[in-house]
Amino acid sequence: MKNNIIYLTFLFFTVFAFSQGKRINIIHSDNSTIDEEKLPGATVLLGNVHIRHEGISLKCKKAVHYTKDNYIKAYGNVVLNQGDTIHQNSQYTEYNGNTKKALSWGDVIIRDPKMTLSTDTLYFDRNKQYVYYRDGATIKDSINVLTSNSGNYYLQNNKFQALSNVVITNPDYILESNHLDYYTDNGKAYLYGPSTITSDKNLIYCEKGFYDTQANISHFTKNARITYDDREIKGDSLYYDRNIGYASASKNFQITDTINHSVLKGNYAEYFERKDSAYAIDKAVAIMNTDVDSTFIHGDTLLVTGKPENRIIRAYHNVKIFKSDMSGKCDSLHTNQRTGLTQMFKNPIIWSGESQITGDLIQLLSNTESESLDSLKVLQNAFIIQKDSIGFNQIKGRDIHGKFIENDLRIVDVIGNAEVIHFVRDENKELIGIEKTTSSSINFTLKDGEIQTSKLITLPEGKTYPPSKLPENVRKLRGFIWRENERPITKDDIFKDD
Numbered sequence: 325m326k327n328n329i330i331y332l333t334f335l336f337f338t339v340f341a342f343s344q345g346k347r348i349n350i351i352h353s354d355n356s357t358i359d360e361e362k363l364p365g366a367t368v369l370l371g372n373v374h375i376r377h378e379g380i381s382l383k384c385k386k387a388v389h390y391t392k393d394n395y396i397k398a399y400g401n402v403v404l405n406q407g408d409t410i411h412q413n414s415q416y417t418e419y420n421g422n423t424k425k426a427l428s429w430g431d432v433i434i435r436d437p438k439m440t441l442s443t444d445t446l447y448f449d450r451n452k453q454y455v456y457y458r459d460g461a462t463i464k465d466s467i468n469v470l471t472s473n474s475g476n477y478y479l480q481n482n483k484f485q486a487l488s489n490v491v492i493t494n495p496d497y498i499l500e501s502n503h504l505d506y507y508t509d510n511g512k513a514y515l516y517g518p519s520t521i522t523s524d525k526n527l528i529y530c531e532k533g534f535y536d537t538q539a540n541i542s543h544f545t546k547n548a549r550i551t552y553d554d555r556e557i558k559g560d561s562l563y564y565d566r567n568i569g570y571a572s573a574s575k576n577f578q579i580t581d582t583i584n585h586s587v588l589k590g591n592y593a594e595y596f597e598r599k600d601s602a603y604a605i606d607k608a609v610a611i612m613n614t615d616v617d618s619t620f621i622h623g624d625t626l627l628v629t630g631k632p633e634n635r636i637i638r639a640y641h642n643v644k645i646f647k648s649d650m651s652g653k654c655d656s657l658h659t660n661q662r663t664g665l666t667q668m669f670k671n672p673i674i675w676s677g678e679s680q681i682t683g684d685l686i687q688l689l690s691n692t693e694s695e696s697l698d699s700l701k702v703l704q705n706a707f708i709i710q711k712d713s714i715g716f717n718q719i720k721g722r723d724i725h726g727k728f729i730e731n732d733l734r735i736v737d738v739i740g741n742a743e744v745i746h747f748v749r750d751e752n753k754e755l756i757g758i759e760k761t762t763s764s765s766i767n768f769t770l771k772d773g774e775i776q777t778s779k780l781i782t783l784p785e786g787k788t789y790p791p792s793k794l795p796e797n798v799r800k801l802r803g804f805i806w807r808e809n810e811r812p813i814t815k816d817d818i819f820k821d822d
């Protein structure tokens with residue numbers, strides 16, 4: 325029993341001694357006093373006070389040392405150093421030798437080789453090697469100035485966790501957030517929650533992301549967008565290099581042109597600020613005239629180049645177009661938004677109303693003010709086909725020029741080697757004959773896709789046959805191909821057969 329009591333007593337004093345920690349060492353003071361009535365258990369140290377405790381040095385004008393509690397209160401020009409890395413100045417510091425925690429206030433400034441932190445009140449936990457503040461602070465490094473309402477600084481990895489009204493001021497931009505992790509050794513910032521980066525060139529918004537403030541490279545991954553004076557870029561993932569003015573967007577990106585009322589969408593795009601140009605692939609689609617009847621242009625690759633006043637859209641391979649009153653296909657396409665001219669190359673085809681229009685090259689001209697179709701040119705091997713209940717109306721020639729009125733093809737001029745097969749009907753839509761004519765040139769007027777009048781310009785030849793007298797094998801002109809099954813019926817059809 326006696327041995328057990330001795331063992332327990334030894335264990336108690338061992339635990340007590342351990343919990344007390346190493347004692348605070350008083351290295352120097354010019355004078356010291358003890359006043360048990362005013363400060364029981366304390367020694368007042370005056371003048372050039374210097375203490376040490378497990379790797380820290382503290383100097384001040386005056387200190388109150390509670391020996392039993394291993395606790396000290398320091399007053400006046402307090403300097404607290406930890407090794408060669410942390411240097412802190414304040415007007416007042418409390419330090420507990422048992423918990424190794426310090427509380428400082430009054431013009432607190434803490435420095436390490438990478439940054440300077442200024443605040444009114446600062447907490448220092450030496451066990452966890454971090455300092456924290458709750459009443460606002462300013463942190464400066466070689467490039468940036470960071471302010472926030474509260475935050476933590478982890479000394480071992482040079483990490484600031486700044487919270488509430490966080491602002492980083494850089495010579496080139498201002499970053500604002502409510503939660504930011506910032507590394508002073510490399511200038512990298514990790515953003516959480518709604519955040520903005522504002523510069524003379526653009527405004528960036530995201531709710532999660534990364535920004536390298538030294539390399540000026542960033543990556544944003546939640547609700548990210550970059551806004552310019554005339555353009556906005558959105559994407560599930562946005563990469564941005566401020567040095568060269570380059571951005572890339574992936575997964576549901578959208579680039580909006582606010583001046584030309586157009587949108588570029590898809591799954592991957594690259595944007596070049598200095599050239600004001602974009603490149604897009606993977607279900608890429610350009611949407612033009614978004615304020616009125618939109619035109620959708622899709623291709624394997626889309627390029628949007630040039631300044632707003634002279635913007636060019638190019639589409640390459642498997643190009644498809646859809647508009648409420650027109651659709652088309654070709655291998656490649658070129659659109660000048662300033663002139664309103666769209667050119668379709670390599671096996672182009674257009675469906676307008678009930679008309680199918682083909683040729684070697686198709687040109688569409690839009691009115692840039694009303695943003696509606698104005699005219700049409702089909703150059704070389706021009707062919708217009710309209711389906712009739714018992715056959716096909718056909719207009720063929722070297723070139724075709726057409727005029728749109730209220731987006732309806734109303735006037736057609738066939739120029740050179742014109743040929744026509746026309747199912748003629750009376751006012752009751754009853755078939756009365758089949759006209760087959762050739763001429764050097766023919767002029768037609770149409771309404772709702774049906775021929776109303778025709779005028780043979782020169783060297784006409786042909787006649788109107790009774791329906792039973794024109795053989796089936798001559799009811800189609802040479803080169804006839806009906807391609808209705810390729811026609812995009814909705815805007816989603818432009819992605820079929822990719």
